[in-house]
Amino acid sequence: MNVKYYVGVDFGGTEIKIGVINNKGEILHKDKFVTDTTKSGDQIVEHIADSVEKVIEQSRVPTTEIKGIGIGSPGLLNPKTGQLKIVTNVPQLNDIYFAEGIGKRFHLPSFLDNDVNAMALGEFFYGAGQGYRDIIALTLGTGVGGGIILDSQLYRGATFTAGEIGHMSIDANGLYCPCGNYGCLERYIGRDGIVTRFKMFKSKGISTRIEEFAENGEITPKAIAMAAGAGDELSIEVLAETGKFLGIALASLTNILNPEVFIIGGGIANAGDLILEPARRELIKRAYTIPAKKVIVVPAKLKNDAGIVGSASVAVAKLSE
Ligand SMILES: [Zn+2]
CATH class of the missing domain: 3.30.420.40 (ATPase, nucleotide binding domain)
Structure with missing residues (x-):
């Protein structure tokens, strides 16, 4: 069977959960990190990219086998351009090109959507849907x-x-x-x-x-x-x-x-x-x-891991269009 891997980044105002999943929706490795809201928007993006790098390394999945990165975030955003618009609790991220900022280091296609859409996609692909x-x-x-x-x-x-x-x-x-x-x-x-x-x-x-x-x-x-x-x-x-x-x-x-x-x-x-x-x-x-x-x-079927699996599903959905 041809196994595909995706990274899910579940971004929140207090913490960021990151995981690598396979195309059955199983998490191979996950970790969580603190959202440091005292930092600038660019620094937060860098910190997330560092964290993604760590999680990929620890999952032992070669980056070349990862198909894409999906990011779920609260707030208003543009899923077409991957740009955050209004993030109420972390305003320094407003107008930042979040998907591109996180994904460019890995040369992987990266996609952004709001956290509830991510949850819906997670349930659609791997849960009660x-x-x-x-x-x-x-x-x-x-x-x-x-x-x-x-x-x-x-x-x-x-x-x-x-x-x-x-x-x-x-x-x-x-x-x-x-x-x-x-x-x-x-x-x-x-x-x-x-x-x-x-x-x-x-x-x-x-x-x-x-x-x-x-x-x-x-x-x-x-x-x-x-x-x-x-x-x-x-x-x-x-x-x-x-x-x-x-x-x-x-x-x-x-x-x-x-x-x-x-x-x-x-x-x-x-x-x-x-x-x-x-x-x-x-x-x-x-x-x-x-x-x-x-x-x-x-x-819903995906309980504690709904955020990670849902966020990864944003990439699954985009790449299967
Ligand atoms: Zn109302």
């Missing part, structure tokens, strides 16, 4: 992101900003969102939305065992998920409501895009069916019958 052509991937974390793959191609839109599912309004008179809209999905099922709703119920005197699961007394989606898993009724209720809000958005997406599968990833998605089952019920209730019967809602 294998065998499907029409996929919508969502990541539930601090924010809510989306990656859309239609007819096996990533859909980016006219300004490369498609997939902002977190800013789909589910309530015309809902909570104000910093994006300028009201009632954005993210305000309800993003990290703060979940925690705020939990605290609101708790302040009404509804009993809960959350304290047993809250590290340092801090109520987090993870603590809520753990408490729910242990049978805490308030936690189960808050997750069910979270799933319901998610399902409202999935119903609209089902009607508009008619996907085969929704893949749900990110920290809170680890609560599994406590969120996904209410989401499925709401989807069935609200969407047209034929597309609603077709689509399935499943958890």
Whole structure:
């Protein structure tokens, strides 16, 4: 079998995860590095290239056998030119040609895309999306992101900003969102939305065992998920409501895009069916019958390595075009 290798660079505001994968999506070697935000943009790029060199060396894969480098990054960017546009937490990287800067040392084709699109591609090639052509991937974390793959191609839109599912309004008179809209999905099922709703119920005197699961007394989606898993009724209720809000958005997406599968990833998605089952019920209730019967809602398959495998998949996708 002709084995191909790719490098994945999962860039973030606090750390950078880098790995070498083969064309089965298996990681041969990986490591993580700190993003030193006190350095200039060019210095950060150099540091990443040094780190890529180290990881390739330690993987023992000859550079000549590596087909390309894929980079996933938060923020606004141009996937055609590999240029970062706005990286909120690391502004010195704004306008830097990131893909070229990292890849030129290795004389390898290098490609940049946003981290949620990378996650969607990773699931498409190697995870829960294998065998499907029409996929919508969502990541539930601090924010809510989306990656859309239609007819096996990533859909980016006219300004490369498609997939902002977190800013789909589910309530015309809902909570104000910093994006300028009201009632954005993210305000309800993003990290703060979940925690705020939990605290609101708790302040009404509804009993809960959350304290047993809250590290340092801090109520987090993870603590809520753990408490729910242990049978805490308030936690189960808050997750069910979270799933319901998610399902409202999935119903609209089902009607508009008619996907085969929704893949749900990110920290809170680890609560599994406590969120996904209410989401499925709401989807069935609200969407047209034929597309609603077709689509399935499943958890993401690539867990801790989703960032590296997803980023590498950006190169896999580009090189197989
Ligand atoms: Zn918004």
